[in-house]
Amino acid sequence: MHSFQELSKQFSEKFQTKHFPYQPEGLYEPAEYFLGIGGKRIRPIACLMANELFGDIESDTWQIANALELFHNFTLLHDDIMDEASLRRGKQTVHLRNGQNTAILSGDVMLIRAYEYLNELNPEILPIIFKLFNKTAKEVCEGQQYDMEFERRENVSLDEYINMIKLKTSVLLAASLEMGAIVGGATRNNCDRLYGFGKNLGIAFQIQDDYLDCFGNPEKFGKEVGGDIRRNKKTFLLIKAKEMVSGTQKAQLERLLENDEEDKVGKVLSIYKDCGIDEWAKQLQKQYADKAFQHLEDVVVINARKKSLRDLAEYLLQRDY
Amino acid sequence: MHSFQELSKQFSEKFQTKHFPYQPEGLYEPAEYFLGIGGKRIRPIACLMANELFGDIESDTWQIANALELFHNFTLLHDDIMDEASLRRGKQTVHLRNGQNTAILSGDVMLIRAYEYLNELNPEILPIIFKLFNKTAKEVCEGQQYDMEFERRENVSLDEYINMIKLKTSVLLAASLEMGAIVGGATRNNCDRLYGFGKNLGIAFQIQDDYLDCFGNPEKFGKEVGGDIRRNKKTFLLIKAKEMVSGTQKAQLERLLENDEEDKVGKVLSIYKDCGIDEWAKQLQKQYADKAFQHLEDVVVINARKKSLRDLAEYLLQRDY
Numbered sequence: 038m039h040s041f042q043e044l045s046k047q048f049s050e051k052f053q054t055k056h057f058p059y060q061p062e063g064l065y066e067p068a069e070y071f072l073g074i075g076g077k078r079i080r081p082i083a084c085l086m087a088n089e090l091f092g093d094i095e096s097d098t099w100q101i102a103n104a105l106e107l108f109h110n111f112t113l114l115h116d117d118i119m120d121e122a123s124l125r126r127g128k129q130t131v132h133l134r135n136g137q138n139t140a141i142l143s144g145d146v147m148l149i150r151a152y153e154y155l156n157e158l159n160p161e162i163l164p165i166i167f168k169l170f171n172k173t174a175k176e177v178c179e180g181q182q183y184d185m186e187f188e189r190r191e192n193v194s195l196d197e198y199i200n201m202i203k204l205k206t207s208v209l210l211a212a213s214l215e216m217g218a219i220v221g222g223a224t225r226n227n228c229d230r231l232y233g234f235g236k237n238l239g240i241a242f243q244i245q246d247d248y249l250d251c252f253g254n255p256e257k258f259g260k261e262v263g264g265d266i267r268r269n270k271k272t273f274l275l276i277k278a279k280e281m282v283s284g285t286q287k288a289q290l291e292r293l294l295e296n297d298e299e300d301k302v303g304k305v306l307s308i309y310k311d312c313g314i315d316e317w318a319k320q321l322q323k324q325y326a327d328k329a330f331q332h333l334e335d336v337v338v339i340n341a342r343k344k345s346l347r348d349l350a351e352y353l354l355q356r357d358y
Numbered sequence: 359m360h361s362f363q364e365l366s367k368q369f370s371e372k373f374q375t376k377h378f379p380y381q382p383e384g385l386y387e388p389a390e391y392f393l394g395i396g397g398k399r400i401r402p403i404a405c406l407m408a409n410e411l412f413g414d415i416e417s418d419t420w421q422i423a424n425a426l427e428l429f430h431n432f433t434l435l436h437d438d439i440m441d442e443a444s445l446r447r448g449k450q451t452v453h454l455r456n457g458q459n460t461a462i463l464s465g466d467v468m469l470i471r472a473y474e475y476l477n478e479l480n481p482e483i484l485p486i487i488f489k490l491f492n493k494t495a496k497e498v499c500e501g502q503q504y505d506m507e508f509e510r511r512e513n514v515s516l517d518e519y520i521n522m523i524k525l526k527t528s529v530l531l532a533a534s535l536e537m538g539a540i541v542g543g544a545t546r547n548n549c550d551r552l553y554g555f556g557k558n559l560g561i562a563f564q565i566q567d568d569y570l571d572c573f574g575n576p577e578k579f580g581k582e583v584g585g586d587i588r589r590n591k592k593t594f595l596l597i598k599a600k601e602m603v604s605g606t607q608k609a610q611l612e613r614l615l616e617n618d619e620e621d622k623v624g625k626v627l628s629i630y631k632d633c634g635i636d637e638w639a640k641q642l643q644k645q646y647a648d649k650a651f652q653h654l655e656d657v658v659v660i661n662a663r664k665k666s667l668r669d670l671a672e673y674l675l676q677r678d679y
Binding site: 060061063064115118119138139141142144145146148149150152153155156160161163164167168171174175178179181182183185186 | 381382384385436439440459460462463465466467469470471473474476477481482484485488489492495496499500502503504506507
């Protein structure tokens with residue numbers, strides 16, 4: 038058994054290799070650059086951990102781990118174009134560094150490279166992993182589509198937002214875990230539990246992310262507080278607040294969303310607090326986190342083997358804020 | 359055995375189905391729209407024909423045929439963004455019709471859908487088809503990258519141009535044929551011959567396309583003559599002409615490429631004719647076409663079975679211009 042730290046180190050080291058040929062440099066260098074920016078490599082690590090629940094890590098799992106990280110980076114590369122993002126993990130995004138056309142094409146080839154890693158799998162396991170991978174890949178695109186549509190829509194319900202987050206973020210974590218379990222020969226029930234663990238963990242993580250943007254300790258959070266509010270980003274908190282407010286507060290919130298007035302962040306935060314949105318978000322996050330941990334609990338392997346996955350969840354949910 | 363016309367009709371009818379779910383409509387409707395624009399469906403038809411060389415068409419071949427057509431359309435959809443094309447087969451391109459972000463994402467999901475069709479394959483055949491598909495997909499991206507780079511470069515050699523065309527256009531036709539042969543249980547030698555047939559046919563087709571743009575009968579060609587010249591497009595003819603001209607003609611050609619003067623097309627054409635570029639191109643096209651037909655000749659099956667592939671090649675090379 039390996040700890041979270043050990044697997045994280047092992048994967049990062051193995052992943053630090055060339056994933057593409059040298060030529061044409063204009064296509065492959067930007068792809069290598071983007072992969073080299075780093076990241077927490079959560080999905081491949083989760084996949085390895087889920088595999089190790091059921092025995093030693095198999096070589097197929099390392100291939101899937103690579104495929105998952107390549108796929109994730111493909112989505113980030115294309116999302117950065119769509120979101121007109123200038124920075125990714127503090128580094129220049131590919132569409133600004135190398136032009137938009139290169140960013141599209143390097144992203145495309147990154148997706149194909151992900152499939153090449155899958156192609157290395159043991160033929161007995163390939164079709165079932167391939168199927169879950171394809172299903173998940175489509176869902177992630179659907180999530181991105183809903184996210185873009187919601188940006189332009191006046192009203193988005195909480196259910197719609199949760200569904201979008203599930204597609205855009207959670208299903209890839211969930212599928213990463215299930216793939217590791219499948220390679221490990223897990224039962225259908227254990228696969229489903231791990232999928233459920235990842236799905237709920239992903240949603241809990243997003244609620245927390247939205248919460249911390251408003252109420253986090255800036256030093257711990259590592260980002261400026263209130264960024265989502267400034268950009269009118271539809272978050273768990275804003276969507277819930279719009280559902281709850283009425284009368285003067287409703288008018289005030291609407292005015293704040295329409296204009297960039299002084300201390301907009303402070304004023305929106307004060308409405309959130311008045312309505313108890315901060316407590317509501319904490320509770321909602323806890324509900325999803327509890328559900329996630331319950332799913333992990335229900336995986337039928339001895340408790341000690343679950344330590345690394347529990348550590349991963351605790352790390353993601355930083356429950357000390 | 360089916361004729362070219364029969365297979366063309368059968369595939370077009372089968373392909374006229376919904377390939378995506380209904381929701382989110384903003385993602386999938388543009389993808390369906392683009393597939394519905396039509397096209398000659400050459401690659402899937404070639405795959406079916408190659409399969410039928412060796413026996414009855416198998417259900418796996420229909421899945422591969424779908425995957426090939428989806429992949430081809432994915433490349434067109436993204437190429438249209440990169441080339442800022444406004445029309446595709448006389449219809450509005452997706453990035454103009456639905457916005458650039460949708461065009462990127464609908465293209466992505468089209469590539470994933472191609473892989474879903476491959477996922478339906480018989481598990482014994484899946485890994486080998488998957489491998490050829492991935493290799494080819496990467497090569498097509500490389501071809502597009504070189505094409506974009508050549509647009510910005512002053513000088514491109516004939517070898518570089520042929521290599522670009524091979525990657526961007528030929529390998530997908532070649533791989534389509536090989537995949538059909540693989541499903542049909544063809545020997546390695548027969549697979550290689552069919553790949554060679556497709557590769558050379560693709561290059562011959564492109565030389566012809568470049569030739570017809572300059573010297574074609576406008577009524578038969580269906581496009582205005584001289585479009586490539588007007589846009590300074592690097593074609594077989596221009597690249598060869600730049601290699602051949604000297605003295606006054608060289609200066610004249612360079613001036614014509616730099617400025618849009620009156621009767622530019624006529625003047626460039628007259629240089630082409632003076633240098634015998636028209637005859638050279640015809641000869642070069644014939645060389646590749648002959649090589650293609652020789653490869654088909656060398657496929658070890660009785661001659662009568664090759665009729666549909668020969669008809670396909672004759673159709674593509676419209677040798678009556």
